[in-house]
């Protein structure tokens with residue numbers, strides 16, 4: 001069985017909503033994922049999983065959501081060779097650096113040796129009307145993870 005974790009950082013709840021939808025889709029496909037807020041784990045725990053899904057919103061001018069900043073920094077010494085990974089996040093295309101957090105986390109995962117299985121999911125604006133896109137993306141992750 002593929003051990004899967006979804007880690008999210010969310011200030012106003014949008015990323016959390018996406019994370020819950022992705023977890024629910026995994027569950028319907030009989031993929032039992034651990035869903036955890038980034039403040040509740042340390043980076044080294046990621047190495048216990050086969051599939052690592054990171055979700056983070058973008059704040060400031062293309063920066064990670066506050067809770068993810070130290071976590072991403074502390075990921076730099078992780079060795080994730082052989083792990084599969086995928087990233088998602090909400091943002092707003094009115095900003096110059098749309099969903100830059102997804103790009104930052106993808107680069108970090110790849111630098112640690114993980115392989116990205118799909119293109120990152122970037123949701124523009126209110127997430128509530130776009131949960132189908134999150135669900136479809138989660139299904140694509142499942143199709144590509146083996």
Ligand SMILES: Cc1cc2nc3c(=O)[nH]c(=O)nc-3n(C[C@H](O)[C@H](O)[C@H](O)COP(=O)(O)O)c2cc1C
Nearest residue numbers: 010011012013014015057058062091092095098099
């Ligand atoms: C002050 C501020 C700065 C933001 N900066 C960006 C940005 O640089 N790029 C982007 O795509 N979205 C940006 N956003 C939009 C947020 O990422 C968006 O509101 C997101 O849904 C928040 O998700 P969360 O509630 O999970 O933290 C910004 C929003 C605010 C209020």
